[in-house]
Amino acid sequence: MAKLSDETRKALRTRTRLVTAGREPAEQFGFVNTPIYRGSTVLAPTVAALHDRQARFTYGTKGTPTTEALEKAWTEIAGAAGTVLAPTGLAAVTLALMTAVKSGDHILVTDSAYGPTRHFCDTILARMGIETSYYDPLVGARIGDLIRENTSVVLVEAPGSQSFEMQDIPAIAEEAHKRGLCVIMDNTWATPLFFPPHERGVDLAIEAGTKYLSGHSDLMLGLVSANPAWWRKLRSTFDAFAMCAGPEDVFLALRGLRTMELRLREAERQGLALAHWFKTRPEVAQVLHPALPGAPGHDIWKRDFLGASGLFSIVLNPFSSKAVAAMLDGLELFGMGYSWGGYESLVIPFDCATYRTATTWNPGGPALRFQIGLEDIEDLKEDLERGFERLRQAD
Numbered sequence: 038m039a040k041l042s043d044e045t046r047k048a049l050r051t052r053t054r055l056v057t058a059g060r061e062p063a064e065q066f067g068f069v070n071t072p073i074y075r076g077s078t079v080l081a082p083t084v085a086a087l088h089d090r091q092a093r094f095t096y097g098t099k100g101t102p103t104t105e106a107l108e109k110a111w112t113e114i115a116g117a118a119g120t121v122l123a124p125t126g127l128a129a130v131t132l133a134l135m136t137a138v139k140s141g142d143h144i145l146v147t148d149s150a151y152g153p154t155r156h157f158c159d160t161i162l163a164r165m166g167i168e169t170s171y172y173d174p175l176v177g178a179r180i181g182d183l184i185r186e187n188t189s190v191v192l193v194e195a196p197g198s199q200s201f202e203m204q205d206i207p208a209i210a211e212e213a214h215k216r217g218l219c220v221i222m223d224n225t226w227a228t229p230l231f232f233p234p235h236e237r238g239v240d241l242a243i244e245a246g247t248k249y250l251s252g253h254s255d256l257m258l259g260l261v262s263a264n265p266a267w268w269r270k271l272r273s274t275f276d277a278f279a280m281c282a283g284p285e286d287v288f289l290a291l292r293g294l295r296t297m298e299l300r301l302r303e304a305e306r307q308g309l310a311l312a313h314w315f316k317t318r319p320e321v322a323q324v325l326h327p328a329l330p331g332a333p334g335h336d337i338w339k340r341d342f343l344g345a346s347g348l349f350s351i352v353l354n355p356f357s358s359k360a361v362a363a364m365l366d367g368l369e370l371f372g373m374g375y376s377w378g379g380y381e382s383l384v385i386p387f388d389c390a391t392y393r394t395a396t397t398w399n400p401g402g403p404a405l406r407f408q409i410g411l412e413d414i415e416d417l418k419e420d421l422e423r424g425f426e427r428l429r430q431a432d
């Protein structure tokens with residue numbers, strides 16, 4: 038087997054890229070996968086080599102062949118200039134923010150952002166003298182009206198955490214770039230496979246690798262990719278923090294990468310099937326799934342996204358919290374717990390009204406977020422049918 042030429046590699050289609058990216062069997066004695074390199078010290082053969090600033094590996098915090106394999110693969114898949122890895126998705130969010138802010142700045146964060154992202158802005162960034170304004174996720178090009186003299190970042194996330202609003206990212210990016218701002222996106226839901234972030238105007242794109250890249254609920258990892266304008270700054274911020282991902286987690290993420298497209302396509306198929314089914318249920322008032330025709334944000338999804346993952350929400354008709362607990366407590370296939378993107382189905386109740394500040398959340402009934410896994414859809418429906426029965430009985 039000949040080594041992939043740069044020319045061939047450039048022309049590869051996504052699925053082939055997922056199989057080939059970040060692998061050099063010829064450098065690993067012919068073994069297919071890059072192994073786990075553990076290590077702190079990297080020995081240099083000479084004084085000159087020790088001082089060589091271009092050396093590929095110099096110390097554990099700067100990377101190993103294992104971390105480099107995932108960085109390179111993600112860079113290819115995200116269409117980025119470079120990628121850094123972080124120990125969690127939240128660490129990736131903080132690394133992206135720390136790359137683009139300084140004391141005295143003002144930043145704009147979507148009101149639909151992942152909760153712990155808000156917490157970081159409201160505590161650590163506030164303590165550093167950086168002010169955060171939350172904005173309506175549906176703001177679109179009107180984001181320009183919110184930009185101040187000292188605004189440095191617009192953070193977008195689509196669809197919104199829990200509530201699934203879609204954002205017009207190309208329009209927001211265009212306004213932000215007119216004023217020289219950095220556009221940071223939490224792209225965990227779509228992954229670069231279903232939303233190519235840098236092509237759509239994003240400067241720094243975050244992925245919680247804990248979710249679909251892992252795919253098995255057995256690791257924590259974050260990734261930040263950058264376009265050419267922001268890559269050097271991102272890498273130097275990463276080097277300053279040395280907030281490194283663990284080698285076993287990176288190895289498992291590389292394994293997950295090879296099947297990520299297949300798992301995402303299946304999550305999309307299963308999730309949409311259940312979303313359609315929920316729409317027919319008398320207990321359900323609204324299905325918040327951007328890939329579902331007629332759902333909020335569907336037009337933007339259709340224009341900008343290439344697929345959907347298996348995470349979405351529903352709003353029930355008014356039922357008591359006791360009835361909702363009876364429904365959820367008795368589920369036998371849907372686990373209740375945080376995170377998502379694994380092979381197993383999950384559900385959580387949520388209420389955005391407890392933390393939103395720029396928009397009101399009043400959907401008219403209790404809301405549930407579902408992550409649809411790889412179980413047989415008929416078994417999932419039967420579990421939910423029994424749940425709906427308990428919901429009605431307990432109300």
Ligand SMILES: *Cc1c(COP(=O)(O)O)cnc(C)c1O
Nearest residue numbers: 125126127151225245247257258
């Ligand atoms: C889970 C999640 C994160 C954080 O990832 P962790 O690895 O759990 O820290 C960030 N953003 C979004 C949208 C997430 O769903």
